[in-house]
Amino acid sequence: MAAGKNWGYRVNEFRAREVDLRVDRRRDLYRFDENYDRYHGFSSKKEVFRVREREIMEKEVVIGDYGRRDDKRGGYCDREREPGELSSGSESNGVELRFHDKEISSVEDEVGLPLAKRRKIYPVVSVHTLPIKLDRDNFMLCLNESALEESKSVLTSSPPLGQIEEGELVSAPNISASRWADEVEVSRDEDISKKKKSNLSSNRETLIYELPEFTKECSEKARSRSSDSNRSGTSRAGSVSECEYHENVVEESGHIEIDSGGEVGSDGSPEPVVLPKRSSNMLQGCRSVYDFERLNKIDEGTYGVVFKAKDKMTGEIVALKKVKMAKEREGFPLTALREINILLSLHHPSIVDVKEVVMGPDMDDIFMVMEYMEHDLKALMETKPQPFSQSEVKCLMLQLLEGVNHLHENWVIHRDLKTSNILLNNRGELKICDFGLSRQYGSPLKPYTQLVVTLWYRAPELLLGAKQYSTAIDMWSLGCIMAELLTKEPLFNGKTDVDQLDKICRTLGTPTEETWPGFTKLPGAKVKFVKHHCDQLRKKFRATSFIGSPIISEVGYDLLRKLLNYDPEKRITAKDALNHEWFREVPLPKSKDFMPTFPDLHAQARRERRVMKSPDPLEEQRRRELQQGELGTGGLFS
Ligand SMILES: Nc1ncnc2c1ncn2[C@@H]1O[C@H](COP(=O)(O)OP(=O)(O)OP(=O)(O)O)[C@@H](O)[C@H]1O
Numbered sequence: 001m002a003a004g005k006n007w008g009y010r011v012n013e014f015r016a017r018e019v020d021l022r023v024d025r026r027r028d029l030y031r032f033d034e035n036y037d038r039y040h041g042f043s044s045k046k047e048v049f050r051v052r053e054r055e056i057m058e059k060e061v062v063i064g065d066y067g068r069r070d071d072k073r074g075g076y077c078d079r080e081r082e083p084g085e086l087s088s089g090s091e092s093n094g095v096e097l098r099f100h101d102k103e104i105s106s107v108e109d110e111v112g113l114p115l116a117k118r119r120k121i122y123p124v125v126s127v128h129t130l131p132i133k134l135d136r137d138n139f140m141l142c143l144n145e146s147a148l149e150e151s152k153s154v155l156t157s158s159p160p161l162g163q164i165e166e167g168e169l170v171s172a173p174n175i176s177a178s179r180w181a182d183e184v185e186v187s188r189d190e191d192i193s194k195k196k197k198s199n200l201s202s203n204r205e206t207l208i209y210e211l212p213e214f215t216k217e218c219s220e221k222a223r224s225r226s227s228d229s230n231r232s233g234t235s236r237a238g239s240v241s242e243c244e245y246h247e248n249v250v251e252e253s254g255h256i257e258i259d260s261g262g263e264v265g266s267d268g269s270p271e272p273v274v275l276p277k278r279s280s281n282m283l284q285g286c287r288s289v290y291d292f293e294r295l296n297k298i299d300e301g302t303y304g305v306v307f308k309a310k311d312k313m314t315g316e317i318v319a320l321k322k323v324k325m326a327k328e329r330e331g332f333p334l335t336a337l338r339e340i341n342i343l344l345s346l347h348h349p350s351i352v353d354v355k356e357v358v359m360g361p362d363m364d365d366i367f368m369v370m371e372y373m374e375h376d377l378k379a380l381m382e383t384k385p386q387p388f389s390q391s392e393v394k395c396l397m398l399q400l401l402e403g404v405n406h407l408h409e410n411w412v413i414h415r416d417l418k419t420s421n422i423l424l425n426n427r428g429e430l431k432i433c434d435f436g437l438s439r440q441y442g443s444p445l446k447p448y449t450q451l452v453v454t455l456w457y458r459a460p461e462l463l464l465g466a467k468q469y470s471t472a473i474d475m476w477s478l479g480c481i482m483a484e485l486l487t488k489e490p491l492f493n494g495k496t497d498v499d500q501l502d503k504i505c506r507t508l509g510t511p512t513e514e515t516w517p518g519f520t521k522l523p524g525a526k527v528k529f530v531k532h533h534c535d536q537l538r539k540k541f542r543a544t545s546f547i548g549s550p551i552i553s554e555v556g557y558d559l560l561r562k563l564l565n566y567d568p569e570k571r572i573t574a575k576d577a578l579n580h581e582w583f584r585e586v587p588l589p590k591s592k593d594f595m596p597t598f599p600d601l602h603a604q605a606r607r608e609r610r611v612m613k614s615p616d617p618l619e620e621q622r623r624r625e626l627q628q629g630e631l632g633t634g635g636l637f638s
Contacts, residue, residue: 289361289365292309292311295307299376304323304324318371319372336436350399350429352433375424375600377419377430386488390556392590392595394588397583400478401577404417405573415474420434427593428590460501464522464524465524475571476564483541507536508566510532510533515567541556
């Protein structure tokens with residue numbers, strides 16, 4: 001099937017209902033001009049919003065049958081659409097970030113289970129200017145034609161990679177469904193899922209959401225639908241029983257069972273999987289950014305502005321990252337989609353928690369709500385008079401390695417690890433943020449862009465134009481970060497790609513075929529390098545120092561050298577690094593509880609405070625990447 005125009009949904013792919021975050025609802029909601037007269041007299045815009053929202057909600061619970069649009073706002077195309085299938089984008093412009101709610105047919109599907117009982121809930125972020133669809137197998141979003149190439153790679157996350165037909169949904173392991181499952185939750189729900197398993201076909205699996213509040217919403221909708229059906233005189237049994245079913249499930253278990261389709265367990269039976277609890281918030285609909293009180297701007301990065309804010313409902317302090325849309329001619333930014341997808345799917349103490357996505361007044365005002373962290377390591381090191389001690393560095397490195405290990409075990413490469421993307425709170429907890437460049441990878445490796453990782457932390461294989469790279473690029477960045485934590489100075493602070501390579505070679509010696517087999521075949525290696533034979537790294541970190549230079553033991557130096565191994569094949573993995581002797585050697589890693597605390601300097605944006613601004617040639621390069629697609633330009637030296 002041709003990509004782009006007709007998305008190749010599989011038969012039965014979206015046969016049930018989904019939950020949408022509907023931004024076009026908001027568009028409707030914010031049409032002030034048309035509605036001005038009606039709402040004249042309200043004391044504030046907010047009040048108008050509330051009334052309009054209620055009206056629209058009421059309108060939306062009346063949802064039409066498959067293949068037909070329920071009301072005049074949208075208009076499905078003529079062909080029969082599978083339930084849950086998203087618009088190809090021809091009907092309207094702008095972003096549609098939706099939890100949409102369609103009826104469940106009362107017909108039975110191929111496994112003989114009434115569809116009304118085959119609950120499928122998944123958040124959808126769709127863009128009308130881009131054909132976009134949800135791969136519910138993967139809890140992932142796919143983009144338009146150009147992005148399709150990328151989404152194939154993004155989605156084909158586990159080896160072996162199969163052939164992907166254009167327009168076909170890629171059958172890849174579910175981020176949330178396989179390696180990402182929370183085992184405790186799974187075992188807790190084992191009984192329930194066993195009961196349900198018997199009803200499901202072998203190629204289906206069961207997802208379980210913890211979702212009590214949704215049930216309330218659902219039963220309200222059920223009531224609303226049932227009154228609607230009374231009005232229309234037609235039975236909407238499906239939708240009502242759908243909600244009743246939920247209530248039953250929740251009564252039984254406190255959980256809602258969701259059929260996601262896709263992976264099967266090793267024994268051929270469906271695997272029960274738990275999505276992170278925060279996903280449940282998504283199902284309640286998208287909150288407004290006005291539910292938060294803006295405190296101050298923290299930083300403005302390449303892709304978004306980050307604010308400190310207070311949740312008016314709970315009083316919780318959060319970070320709101322505004323997704324930058326302005327430069328996106330094609331719709332919802334790919335980087336933001338990746339970041340939202342990956343962060344919502346990952347759950348680890350060393351990875352920043354995205355709680356929900358909220359909307360601003362305009363369609364392109366989208367914010368990620370994250371747990372608030374008082375510091376990033378870059379800003380902290382710039383205000384701190386002394387470098388971190390060895391035991392503090394060990395504490396930080398252990399947490400960092402645990403986070404990176406979790407990413408790599410789940411087939412995600414971060415691709416932009418640097419001190420400003422590592423957050424620290426006053427409880428000594430470290431968290432990795434900024435997943436805008438991260439991606440899922442597969443094996444065998446496919447050609448990816450080299451235009452990743454901020455220059456100072458960029459691995460030599462990227463600098464030399466390698467088109468295939470792996471998790472080892474993150475490990476190189478960790479080597480640079482470890483050195484920086486010990487010295488408070490960036491290890492290789494090049495100004496250009498060539499300068500960066502030169503700085504690396506001067507410190508580590510120029511690589512050779514012996515130290516890095518295959519190095520001479522890389523596109524960038526055709527350039528003549530000055531030969532530096534001597535490894536100067538040790539001199540920067542003395543074993544014993546009377547002259548104030550940072551101290552690192554032989555064992556610590558061994559870890560650093562292994563992280564900075566030229567050969568990506570031999571570079572140490574996160575898992576091995578976690579088991580490195582350095583963490584067992586005295587001084588032992590400091591406990592998080594004993595990590596020093598620092599004043600929160602957020603009154604002034606972090607970036608403004610920064611003394612050493614890392615040159616970010618990537619901003620320009622990233623823009624080029626977005627325009628040119630994933631294959632990039634073929635190397636730095638081409
Ligand atoms: N959850 C958070 N809590 C507190 N501060 C945060 C949080 N997330 C991000 N920040 C701050 O905002 C800065 C920029 O965030 P982030 O790196 O996610 O944005 P970006 O636009 O992708 O930036 P970059 O230009 O570095 O790629 C971070 O360096 C950090 O100082």
